[in-house]
Amino acid sequence: MIRIASVSLTVLALAACSPAENTAAPAGGIEPAANTGAAATPGAVERPIRIVGSSTVFPFTTAVAESFGARTQFATPVVESTGTGGGMRLFCQGVGGENADITGASRRMTASEFEMCQANGVTDIVELPIGYDGIVIANVNTGPELDLNRGQLWRALAAQVPAEDCTMIDNPNRNWSDIDPSLPDLRIEVFGPPPTSGTRDAFVELGLEAGAEEVHAETGCEIPEMAMARVREDGAWIDAGENDNAIVQTLANTPSAYGVFGYSFLAQNSDRLQAARVEGQDATFDAISSGDYPISRSLFVYVKRQHVGLVPGIEAFLAEFTSDDAWGEYGYLADRGLIPLHEGERRDVADRAANLRVMDGAPE
Missing domain, CATH: 3.40.190.10 (Periplasmic binding protein-like II)
Structure with a gap:
């Protein structure tokens, strides 16, 4: 129901602010999720989503990126395997088109990494557990x-x-x-x-x-x-x-x-x-x-909410990641070795992703 509502909102949003040739997804694809918040961020950039981080999470973010690129009008995200620590440093460098949008982590963000992000202006972070390993x-x-x-x-x-x-x-x-x-x-x-x-x-x-x-x-x-x-x-x-x-x-x-x-x-x-x-x-x-x-342990994806509206497709990418086709019990990520969250956990995290709820403080 969340995904259907997001798609409906997207049609209205795209009709209002997108060029005509971009108002529909390809046949058989999914449409981007609704933009949470105001209109496009000033200085929006036209580039693919950039994802960095854990080598363990890398196969899963890559699989979602490939499916997302094939099923939507957005460019296929660029995914780099930098390690969890290296990904956190790149993610926390700052806000702006030259910085990473999403990072994968094979452990939870540490308090010191959260503080590094805050010090560099990365203040709105969405934490999404994606499965077990x-x-x-x-x-x-x-x-x-x-x-x-x-x-x-x-x-x-x-x-x-x-x-x-x-x-x-x-x-x-x-x-x-x-x-x-x-x-x-x-x-x-x-x-x-x-x-x-x-x-x-x-x-x-x-x-x-x-x-x-x-x-x-x-x-x-x-x-x-x-x-x-x-x-x-x-x-x-x-x-x-x-x-x-x-x-x-x-x-x-x-x-x-x-x-x-x-x-x-x-x-x-x-x-x-x-x-x-x-x-x-x-x-x-x-x-x-x-x-x-x-x-x-749990595996995570962290999203820079401040890049929503700055870099096209972030919400639609999260909708793909949290779909049953991807991270569900019989989804394509399970075929690649991801151990899914339990059903109730998936519902909670999908709701967090759809509403872009940010972390309210440093991890304990």
């Missing part, structure tokens, strides 16, 4: 299966771990079996996202910091907060850039290695990759959707 630890499916808890994961990847007397020492574990004889007798070699990545942030918080808490509970050793989050730099962990597809290809060429990336890349490569069990849970669609898989 799990962070997997995967290897080629011809290699050994990995079944571990987060404490073992932290012992494998932390820069420092507690010795028997609880003093913190440089991580001495070279093979997985050094941590527990039940784990593979293979050198610890994990390719993962760099510090600018939201996937890295979420992996550290949900995987490593939670694992450090497990080790604390097991040993009684006090673990400094910095040591909980610090990843080793001796070659056991390798920053592999913002391109998760490159990690997938590296695993194909390095059968003894593991990779850390989002579930969607596992789903797209299930013929050659397998994921580790974590805390006894397989990284499956259902386990991530329910939250049973312990390294699960």
Whole structure:
């Protein structure tokens, strides 16, 4: 009903202020949503929507951009994979035609990023959760299966771990079996996202910091907060850039290695990759959707409301993104590995997108 109302309003708005040749969508397409607020912003620019941000969200924003470009009279948006942190910096640079309109994030915007936006005049931000994702630890499916808890994961990847007397020492574990004889007798070699990545942030918080808490509970050793989050730099962990597809290809060429990336890349490569069990849970669609898989997180899109009316098509793009055809249970984004929000959540977020409701303060 929201989409039908938006389309009806759009016909009136376009008839009032658009050239005749732009008053209708192509046959079979969707019409742009109604403009929320006053007439076109002075200094409006004629360019495609520019989207930056997370490499995990990139396949989803790209799919919506391609569908949007094919089904409306607007140009196909330009989508760049810059990483969550890099996308936030670009998004928060300022308001105006030279700045990004939308950014994807594989974790929630931080309070410091919100403050950076505010300081640069980006004051009206619409936050849209778009679905769920799990962070997997995967290897080629011809290699050994990995079944571990987060404490073992932290012992494998932390820069420092507690010795028997609880003093913190440089991580001495070279093979997985050094941590527990039940784990593979293979050198610890994990390719993962760099510090600018939201996937890295979420992996550290949900995987490593939670694992450090497990080790604390097991040993009684006090673990400094910095040591909980610090990843080793001796070659056991390798920053592999913002391109998760490159990690997938590296695993194909390095059968003894593991990779850390989002579930969607596992789903797209299930013929050659397998994921580790974590805390006894397989990284499956259902386990991530329910939250049973312990390294699960939400994915987000952030929209600069001040660019509505400045850059053509933003509202129509959001209408496409929040349509059942796109993010619904059987939508084309689910085919690409996005785990949909639950139905009630989708209704709430679609209403937020249609009304362009802005964040009322910094995220907690």
